[in-house]
Amino acid sequence: MEADAASGADGYTLFASxxxxxxxTYGAEYAHLVAPHVDERLAQLLGGPPRNLIDLACGTGTHALRQAKRGVAVTGVDLSQxxxxxxxxxxxxxxxxxxxxHADMRSFDLPKSVDAVTCLYASLNHLADPSDLVRTFERVAAHLRPGGAFVFDLNTRAGFEALWREPGTxxxxxxxxxxxxxxxxxEPWVVMHLAIERRSGETVERGRSALRARWFEDREVRTALRQAGLLLADCMPFNPxxxxxxxxxxxxxxxxxxxAPIRSP
Ligand SMILES: C[S@@+](CC[C@H](N)C(=O)[O-])C[C@H]1O[C@@H](n2cnc3c(N)ncnc32)[C@H](O)[C@@H]1O
Structure with a gap:
């Protein structure tokens, strides 16, 4: 296994496996822990579940598959092959x-307009600065139908202190x-260094990976939403x-x- 650079998606090349x-190892995948909150927000904003959805930074697709199993037509976008x-x-x-x-969330361009876009598990924390938030939110706005909903999560600074400070195994x-x-x-940046060991029978594989992430101030997120033409509905603190x-x-x-949503005749 090879070492990876600490950039947005490169750090996931080895980690993906x-x-x-x-x-x-923590009991459940994050996508399942956050799911009730995401479903509640989407249902409230859309008046029911979405018919179609883009999951930005979909990763290994756990959230995307869960939505698809509920009958939602899902497109997953990620920068890591x-x-x-x-x-x-x-x-x-x-x-x-x-x-x-395969696309960058700051520039993705799909021939579709959807009811909802999601971006979960602190994926937006990999973006370098507030201008990248604006670029991403503009692409989200370009893919949402009028009245469509965008639900995303972010780690706060307190989250980095709690989750990205103490070493662990x-x-x-x-x-x-x-x-x-x-x-x-x-700087508002933290780099997580991972030493990964995988064992199967007599075979032991070892590798290293690094992931860089940052926190954003609330005002930076609010400003980015406004600049992208999106209307803030809610910001809910939570701990899953x-x-x-x-x-x-x-x-x-x-x-x-x-x-207003455009209805088919
Ligand atoms: C913490 S993982 C979250 C994956 C998934 N959303 C989940 O809930 O498990 C972060 C993901 O963001 C992706 N990513 C990072 N920067 C990206 C970018 N600029 N555009 C698209 N995906 C990106 C990574 O490749 C990785 O799959």
Whole structure:
């Protein structure tokens, strides 16, 4: 296994092969923990579940597949080919209910207009600065039908303090991941360094990966939504991790594209 650079998607090249298994060392994948909140926000904003949805930074596709199993037509977008390959394998096993697209969330351009866009598990925290938030939100606005809903989460600064500060080791069957974090106290950035060991029979594979993420101030998110022409609906603090005894580590944001829904005749 090879080392990876600490950029938005490159850091997932190696991590992709153990990403779902790693999350299960905590009991459940994040997509399942956040699902009731996402469904509630979408239902409230749309008056029911979406008919179609783009899942930005879909990763290994857990949230996308869950939505597809509820009858939603889902397109997953991600910049990491390795994460998309894992999503593709899961989608094939489930009868191919997903459309998967390799693209950057700051510039994706699909020939469709959808009821909803989601972007989960702090994927937006990988963006470099507020101008990247604006670029991403503009692409979201361009793909939402009038009245469509955008639901996304972010790690707050308190979330990075709680989740990305202390080193730790996660163990699952045939898997050990050591995590450590590098902070630059003058910048809103943190780099997570992963040492991954995978064991199968006599074979042991070891590799390293690094993921860089940052927090955004609330005003930066609000300004980016406004600049992209999206209307803020709600910003809800939440903590989906029972083992982390800290409030406000994450926020679930929701916004809409202004305008009445266009109904088919
Ligand atoms: C923490 S994972 C979350 C994956 C998935 N949303 C989930 O809930 O498990 C972050 C994902 O963001 C993707 N990503 C990072 N930067 C991206 C970008 N600029 N455009 C699209 N995807 C990006 C990574 O490849 C990775 O799959």
């Amino acid at each position: 153990v990403y779902d298994q790693w999350q299960q 390795a994460m998309l390959a894992a999503a593709r394998a899961k989608a094939e096993a489930a009868g191919n209910p997903l459309t998967l697209v 996660d163990r699952g069957p045939g898997l050990t991941i050591d995590r450590r974090y590098v902070w630059d106290d003058r 991790f029972p083992e982390v005894d800290r409030p406000g580590i994450k926020q679930l944001w929701s916004a809409t594209r202004p305008g």
